[in-house]
Amino acid sequence: NKIPKIYFYTTACMWALYYLKETKFDVLGLFKGLLKITKIKNNNTRNKLSHQSMNYLQKVEARLWY
Numbered sequence: 001n002k003i004p005k006i007y008f009y010t011t012a013c014m015w016a017l018y019y020l021k022e023t024k025f026d027v028l029g030l031f032k033g034l035l036k037i038t039k040i041k042n043n044n045t046r047n048k049l050s051h052q053s054m055n056y057l058q059k060v061e062a063r064l065w066y
Contacts, residue, residue, distance in 0.1 A: 002046050002047075002048055002049065003046075003049060003054070003057075011063055014063075016030060016034075019033070
């Protein structure tokens with residue numbers, strides 16, 4: 001059981017909003033950061049999580065927004 005992609009996208013959006021809030025809406029800095037992220041090579045493999053792990057993350061209300 002992999003962490004659903006919805007968690008990645010919603011968490012990324014929340015961090016982007018947090019960044020904008022903390023930098024008084026530095027949109028240029030946000031786009032520079034996103035550009036750097038897109039240049040990272042995607043050679044990492046996704047590891048499967050057990051159902052127990054996913055249940056734990058939901059139980060402790062980990063940063064899994066959606």
